Amino acid sequence: MGVTIKDIAKRAGVSVTTVSRALNGYKDIRPETRERILRIAEELNYRPNAVARSLVMKKSQTIGLIISELTRSRTGHDFTFNIICGVNDRATAMDYDLVLSTTDPSKQEQVPYMELCRRRQLDGVILMGIRTDDPYLKEVVESSIPCVLIDVPLVGDKCGHVTLDNERGARMAVEHLIAEGHREICMINGHAQAFVSLERLNGYRNALKEAGIEYRPERVYFGDFEEASGREGIRQLLSRFPEMTAVFCASDTMAIGAVRELKDLGRRVPEDISVMGFDDIELASFVTPALSTVSQPVYEFGSKAVDLLIRMFDGEIGTAEVLEPKLEIRESTAPPGC
Amino acid sequence: MGVTIKDIAKRAGVSVTTVSRALNGYKDIRPETRERILRIAEELNYRPNAVARSLVMKKSQTIGLIISELTRSRTGHDFTFNIICGVNDRATAMDYDLVLSTTDPSKQEQVPYMELCRRRQLDGVILMGIRTDDPYLKEVVESSIPCVLIDVPLVGDKCGHVTLDNERGARMAVEHLIAEGHREICMINGHAQAFVSLERLNGYRNALKEAGIEYRPERVYFGDFEEASGREGIRQLLSRFPEMTAVFCASDTMAIGAVRELKDLGRRVPEDISVMGFDDIELASFVTPALSTVSQPVYEFGSKAVDLLIRMFDGEIGTAEVLEPKLEIRESTAPPGC
DNA sequence: TTGTAGGCGTTATCAT
DNA sequence: ATGATAACGCCTACAA
Numbered sequence: 001m002g003v004t005i006k007d008i009a010k011r012a013g014v015s016v017t018t019v020s021r022a023l024n025g026y027k028d029i030r031p032e033t034r035e036r037i038l039r040i041a042e043e044l045n046y047r048p049n050a051v052a053r054s055l056v057m058k059k060s061q062t063i064g065l066i067i068s069e070l071t072r073s074r075t076g077h078d079f080t081f082n083i084i085c086g087v088n089d090r091a092t093a094m095d096y097d098l099v100l101s102t103t104d105p106s107k108q109e110q111v112p113y114m115e116l117c118r119r120r121q122l123d124g125v126i127l128m129g130i131r132t133d134d135p136y137l138k139e140v141v142e143s144s145i146p147c148v149l150i151d152v153p154l155v156g157d158k159c160g161h162v163t164l165d166n167e168r169g170a171r172m173a174v175e176h177l178i179a180e181g182h183r184e185i186c187m188i189n190g191h192a193q194a195f196v197s198l199e200r201l202n203g204y205r206n207a208l209k210e211a212g213i214e215y216r217p218e219r220v221y222f223g224d225f226e227e228a229s230g231r232e233g234i235r236q237l238l239s240r241f242p243e244m245t246a247v248f249c250a251s252d253t254m255a256i257g258a259v260r261e262l263k264d265l266g267r268r269v270p271e272d273i274s275v276m277g278f279d280d281i282e283l284a285s286f287v288t289p290a291l292s293t294v295s296q297p298v299y300e301f302g303s304k305a306v307d308l309l310i311r312m313f314d315g316e317i318g319t320a321e322v323l324e325p326k327l328e329i330r331e332s333t334a335p336p337g338c
Numbered sequence: 339m340g341v342t343i344k345d346i347a348k349r350a351g352v353s354v355t356t357v358s359r360a361l362n363g364y365k366d367i368r369p370e371t372r373e374r375i376l377r378i379a380e381e382l383n384y385r386p387n388a389v390a391r392s393l394v395m396k397k398s399q400t401i402g403l404i405i406s407e408l409t410r411s412r413t414g415h416d417f418t419f420n421i422i423c424g425v426n427d428r429a430t431a432m433d434y435d436l437v438l439s440t441t442d443p444s445k446q447e448q449v450p451y452m453e454l455c456r457r458r459q460l461d462g463v464i465l466m467g468i469r470t471d472d473p474y475l476k477e478v479v480e481s482s483i484p485c486v487l488i489d490v491p492l493v494g495d496k497c498g499h500v501t502l503d504n505e506r507g508a509r510m511a512v513e514h515l516i517a518e519g520h521r522e523i524c525m526i527n528g529h530a531q532a533f534v535s536l537e538r539l540n541g542y543r544n545a546l547k548e549a550g551i552e553y554r555p556e557r558v559y560f561g562d563f564e565e566a567s568g569r570e571g572i573r574q575l576l577s578r579f580p581e582m583t584a585v586f587c588a589s590d591t592m593a594i595g596a597v598r599e600l601k602d603l604g605r606r607v608p609e610d611i612s613v614m615g616f617d618d619i620e621l622a623s624f625v626t627p628a629l630s631t632v633s634q635p636v637y638e639f640g641s642k643a644v645d646l647l648i649r650m651f652d653g654e655i656g657t658a659e660v661l662e663p664k665l666e667i668r669e670s671t672a673p674p675g676c
Numbered sequence: 677t678t679g680t681a682g683g684c685g686t687t688a689t690c691a692t
Numbered sequence: 693a694t695g696a697t698a699a700c701g702c703c704t705a706c707a708a
Contacts, residue, residue, distance in 0.1 A: 002685090004684095004686085005685070006685075013696075014695085015694065015695045015696075016685090017687085017688090017695055017697095018693085018694055020686065020687060020688090021687095024687085027693085029694080030694090033693080033694085047453060047456045047457055047686050049393075049456075049457070049684090050457040050458050050459075051392045051393050051398065052393055052684070053391055053685080053686055054389045054686095055389050055390055055684090055685080055686075055687095055702090056395055056686050056687050056688080057686080058700075059688070060389065065438075070422075070423055074696075077416070077419055078415070081415055081419045084438070088440055089437055092439070097437055097454070098435070098437060098438050099400075099435055099437045100403075100422070100426055100438045101436070102427075102430065114707075115385060118385045118387050119388040120389065120435060121387070121389050151555060169497070172548065185615050191683085251594070256624070263687085280682090282415065283620070283621060283624055286624060286625050287624050287626075288625075326683075340701090341701085342700095342701055343701070344701075344702095350696085352678075352679085353678070353679045354701090354702080355678070355679060355680080355703085355704080356677085356678055357705090358703060358704085359678090359704095367677065367678080368678090371678085386701090387700090387701050389700090389701080390700070390701035391701080391703080392702095393685070393701080393702075394683075394684045394701085394703050394704085396684075402695085415697065482693095615705070631685095
C-alpha cells in the first residue's frame, strides 16, 4: 500500500539510510544523489509515516487537548469552541497534530488523562474545564509530560497555565456599576471549585472597598455558571436585598438567567436592575437587552497555550500567561432609577 | 521511561510473546501464567504503546475529524461544536481516539486531507463543511480510506454520508407559513455550493406547488448562510416584492440578520413579516423574537457518522444516513397582518 | 503451552 | 559520501 523509503532506496539504487538522510536535509550527501532521491520520492508520491517516526523518535508531534465535561455544560459552548479554534489553528501552524479528548469526572473514568498521553505518546497536553477538586489534577501536574492548564493557576517545571486577570476583570465590571451610581450591588458567583470564581469575588470586593462601600458576604450567591443558577441566584438575592439596584454575574450564562428571571418577576433591565455578565459569549450581544459584560480573549487562550507548551518542549520551565479583560458595555446596565 | 512488555517478560521469566498473548487475551496460555503476567503488568503500571501497535497492525484506532474553515464562519459555531461533541463522545465510547484537523481552501493548502490520513495512519475520516466545488472532495472520495461526509450526499464503496432530509425540513417550514395564511413567501437561501441549499430550495418550491402557489425564482435570494447576507437578502427582496409577508431563511444566522435588518427598517416581526430560520442553533431561542426554525439533530450527525465509519471498517459499504428535521415554532412567525 | 525470529517504517550509530 | 546494523515496542507465524 504505502510507499516507504525502502521503495525509494531500491529505485534509486541506494540504501535506506541515504534516503532517510536525503529526505531529512542532511548535508553529508552528494547533491546529485539528493536530487535523484527527492525526485523519486516525488514521483512515487511518498509520504513519511509519522507513526514509525514517532516510535523511534519518541516524539509524536502531537498535542492533546483535554476538555472536562465537553458536552454537558451549556456555559462552555462558546468558550470551549473558541479555545478549540485557537489551539487548533496555532498547533497546525506550528506543525503539530491535535488529538481531542474529554473526561467526565462524574463518570468516574478510571483511565484518565495520562493514559492517553502515554498510549499515544503525546508530546504535551492542554487541559481545560478542570475543577480544583478534580482528583486527576495532581496526577497531571506531577507527571513528567508538559502541560498547560486553562484557568487553573498552577506552575511547575513542566506545567504552566494561561488565564485572565480575573480580579481585574471583575473589578472593572463593578467599578463600572459604581461609576454609574450604583451602591447596592450583589454578585452571583460561579462555584467555589473554580479559581476564577475566587478571583472574580476578589475583584468585586476590591472594587467595593475602593469605593468605600461595605462588602457583605451574604450578598454573594454561589451558583454554578449555568443559566438556572442565575435565575435562582437573582431570586434569592432580590428577596433578601430588595434595595439592590445592580448585580454582577460571574458568567454571561448566569447573567442571562438572571435577566430572564427578572423579566418573569416583572422587573425591567436595566431600568430597575442593572445586570453585568462575564465572558462575552456570542449570545451576550444577541439577547435583549444586549448584555454588558467583561470580554475575555478566549481564542488567544488557545493559541497562547500552544505557544507556551512548545516553549516547554524546548526546555523552558512553566510560566503563567495572564491575559487582559476588556469591558464591553451594552444595554443591560444603566444608572439606577433611570 | 515507559515500561514495555519486555520489562514484564523479564520480571515474569517468560518471553515477550507470552506476555503479548496474555495481555491480549489469547486462550493458549496457562491460567497461572496469565495471572502472573497480568499482575506484574498491573504492578508496573504498564500501558501498551499505541504507536508501536499501530505500526505493526497498520491500524491506529484513530479517526480524523476534518473541518473546513473551522474558525471563519460564525454560522458554523453551534453546528460545528455539536458535531464535535457527537463525534468525540461516540468515538470515545467505541474506543477510538480522535484527531482534529482543519483546512482552508482559500489558503490554498497544498497538503490536504489525505496527507494527514496517510501520515498518521488514520483508520478513517469524517469530513464537514466541504463545498461541492472543493478541489479535494474528489480526492477524498476516490481514496481508499473510509470516509463519512457531513451534508454532502455522496456514497461509494468506502464512503458514506450523514445528512438531514433537507427537502422535507424546508417543506415543513414553508408549509407552516402557508398554514398560517401566508402566500407571498420569499426565500433567503445559502450559497449554491452547498447541497443543502439546493435541497432546501426544492422543499420551498414543493411546498408552494402543493399549495397551488406559483414558484417564482426571482423571489429566492442566494446568500452565504452568514448574518450579513440575511440583512442584504431581506433588503433586496423587500424592495422588489413589497407584498411579501413571510420569508424562509436557509439558516438561523441569516434569519437573525433578516430580523435585525427588518427592525432597522422599522418593520415588526412577526406582525409585518414572519421569519423562519433553519438549524435551530442555540441563539435561535435567545433572540427576540425567538426564532421559529427547523431543528436538526446535529449531535446525532456526529455520532451516526462515527457509527457509519466503524461499520465500514468492518467491511460494510458506504450508505446514506438521512435524519429527520423537526419544526420548532417560536415567536418569529404568525399569521399575516396579525 | 511457550519461545524464536522476523518484521512494521523510520532514525541513529558506526564503519567504510 | 554511503551502507550495514541495530534499535523503537509490539505482534504473529512457525517451531518446539
